[in-house]
Amino acid sequence: MAQLLTTLSQSSLQDYHDCPRRFELRYLQQLAYPAVEAEPALENEKHQQEGEYFHRLAQQYFIGIPAERIAKLANTENLQRWWENFISDKSLPNLQNSKSLMAETTLSAPLGKFRLVAKYDLIAVEKDKVTIYDWKTYRKRPKNEWALIRWQTRVYRALLAKAGAHLNDGNPFAPEQIEMIYWYADFPSDPARFAYTAEQHKRDWDALTKLAVEIESAPSFPMTDELARCNYCAYRSYCARGIRAGESDEAEVETEAQEFFDINFEQIGEIAF
Numbered sequence: 001m002a003q004l005l006t007t008l009s010q011s012s013l014q015d016y017h018d019c020p021r022r023f024e025l026r027y028l029q030q031l032a033y034p035a036v037e038a039e040p041a042l043e044n045e046k047h048q049q050e051g052e053y054f055h056r057l058a059q060q061y062f063i064g065i066p067a068e069r070i071a072k073l074a075n076t077e078n079l080q081r082w083w084e085n086f087i088s089d090k091s092l093p094n095l096q097n098s099k100s101l102m103a104e105t106t107l108s109a110p111l112g113k114f115r116l117v118a119k120y121d122l123i124a125v126e127k128d129k130v131t132i133y134d135w136k137t138y139r140k141r142p143k144n145e146w147a148l149i150r151w152q153t154r155v156y157r158a159l160l161a162k163a164g165a166h167l168n169d170g171n172p173f174a175p176e177q178i179e180m181i182y183w184y185a186d187f188p189s190d191p192a193r194f195a196y197t198a199e200q201h202k203r204d205w206d207a208l209t210k211l212a213v214e215i216e217s218a219p220s221f222p223m224t225d226e227l228a229r230c231n232y233c234a235y236r237s238y239c240a241r242g243i244r245a246g247e248s249d250e251a252e253v254e255t256e257a258q259e260f261f262d263i264n265f266e267q268i269g270e271i272a273f
């Protein structure tokens, strides 16, 4: 069935890594979520929606809409606080002096029989470097060690090195020019920063290529042995892995908002065949 799948993303790869069965249910069978991911359900859903809305506010800011106008749209307690943190962090508004800024941009490159696709919150190109920004509205700040090994961190840097030449006057970015920053809206003075090297890039691309082959030829998609992962999984009822959801502040770093289906394929900037 994996032959019917044409694209891979950081979300689908993370799901495959965390639980092949979840990958199968979400991306191959494309089943709707039968259960809430975390409790309390309503509060968690509201927090997720606010997080998505904050992304839109940041995007509007970087396409040039005046901050005062955007501030009026930050109409909940969380949004107001995040927006205030965002606009007070001098490093972010200063980005507007960058050589070029791409908000909500999508890159893609072939990966085995698939296309690897990623949607970036912001890519800031300066003279000798390029920075990937990703906005996170987690209630708890995750450890850097955790973020470093997430597929998002590996895919976003690797794909920019592989398919970002059109953002740099036709020249591919050297891995050493790339940095990725997770900017935590509730912890603005403590972003996570990850540099990149040619060695890491080779390791990441080799691992991605291997994973693509594995997914393409997988005879089955077994359930994870780590039962704790099921606490925050919306597919619990398909697997008879519990009824009650885990607590939301623990869950949100485990269950990223699913970005894959939000990707507008007409926006894909570069397909490096």
Ligand code: SF4
Pocket (backbone or CB within 6 Å): 019, 020, 021, 022, 023, 025, 223, 224, 229, 230, 233, 234, 235, 236, 237, 238, 239, 241
């Ligand atoms: S409930 Fe557990 S086994 Fe089933 S898809 Fe979710 S994580 Fe995998």
